[in-house]
Amino acid sequence: MKVRLVRSNPPSPQFKASFDASYQVYKLYQMAIHKDPPDKPSESQVRLVPVNFEDPQFTASYQQSVALYASYQMAIHGDEPSECSESEFRRFLCDSPLEAEHSPDGPEAGYGSFHQQYLLDGRIVAVGVIDILPTCVSSVYLYYHPDFASLSLGSYSALREIAFTRQLQKQSPKLSFYYLGFYIHSCPKMRYKGQYRPSDLLCPETYAWVSIEQCIPQLENSRYARFNQDPEAGDARVLKEVGRALVLYRRAVMPYAAYSRKRKGSSDEAEVQQYADLVGQDCAERILLYRA
Numbered sequence: 001m002k003v004r005l006v007r008s009n010p011p012s013p014q015f016k017a018s019f020d021a022s023y024q025v026y027k028l029y030q031m032a033i034h035k036d037p038p039d040k041p042s043e044s045q046v047r048l049v050p051v052n053f054e055d056p057q058f059t060a061s062y063q064q065s066v067a068l069y070a071s072y073q074m075a076i077h078g079d080e081p082s083e084c085s086e087s088e089f090r091r092f093l094c095d096s097p098l099e100a101e102h103s104p105d106g107p108e109a110g111y112g113s114f115h116q117q118y119l120l121d122g123r124i125v126a127v128g129v130i131d132i133l134p135t136c137v138s139s140v141y142l143y144y145h146p147d148f149a150s151l152s153l154g155s156y157s158a159l160r161e162i163a164f165t166r167q168l169q170k171q172s173p174k175l176s177f178y179y180l181g182f183y184i185h186s187c188p189k190m191r192y193k194g195q196y197r198p199s200d201l202l203c204p205e206t207y208a209w210v211s212i213e214q215c216i217p218q219l220e221n222s223r224y225a226r227f228n229q230d231p232e233a234g235d236a237r238v239l240k241e242v243g244r245a246l247v248l249y250r251r252a253v254m255p256y257a258a259y260s261r262k263r264k265g266s267s268d269e270a271e272v273q274q275y276a277d278l279v280g281q282d283c284a285e286r287i288l289l290y291r292a
Contacts, residue, residue: 045118048117068126076146106172107132112131113129118144127143133175136177165178178196199212210227214227243257
């Protein structure tokens with residue numbers, strides 16, 4: 001018998017390579033020794049619920065989630081009680097422009113906004129807010145009970161979401177990316193996002209994905225950088241006609257030209273065109289995408 005010590009946090013290459021095998025051993029152990037049902041090792045610890053007030057699990061856990069969110073915001077971010085009220089929680093983490101949708105070639109859970117609830121002894125100790133989209137899982141927010149801050153739940157939830165993305169990819173091959181949102185290198189609290197490799201940053205001028213290893217040296221020298229090294233490259237999908245830009249209006253997607261006719265008010269086309277011309281030249285925030 002050979003005994004091998006592998007670092008679990010931050011996860012070493014050996015830990016990552018043996019993760020699936022270790023999980024299978026854990027699952028067999030729980031079932032044989034503790035008589036757990038096959039789905040308990042994962043389902044009892046992390047529960048996916050749609051953000052839908054007609055869903056029984058979501059409504060049954062709603063008040064617990066609200067209280068957990070308030071505790072997190074006040075303890076971790078120093079918010080006042082008025083800043084983390086139920087209405088603010090609902091506006092921030094429940095109201096979503098995404099409609100629940102199922103596709104024949106999509107994941108079983110469907111597309112839309114979800115809460116991943118992390119339970120410990122039946123108690124919700126953390127909630128990861130995510131959007132499941134046709135090509136990626138977008139990580140929106142995480143909040144947890146301050147008593148469990150020492151467990152590094154931010155890192156744990158990111159790893160679970162990466163594993164979840166891989167699980168969804170088996171159901172829908174095109175869903176292959178994990179999106180962590182904006183990456184601001186000058187903000188220490190944001191740098192953890194770059195620890196998950198391989199990952200890419202979006203060039204703010206050409207909108208091409210570039211390996212983060214190539215981007216970091218540039219960001220060390222300047223808070224703003226063009227990542228694409230080809231000086232002739234531009235945005236291949238640049239908007240040439242404002243009227244063809246898609247607009248979400250009253251939960252319906254339509255070209256801007258159709259929207260402006262429906263609006264029947266003063267035209268803001270000049271403002272939109274000016275914004276389109278400036279996009280990519282003035283944005284100091286970069287987008288991070290994890291290749292799951």
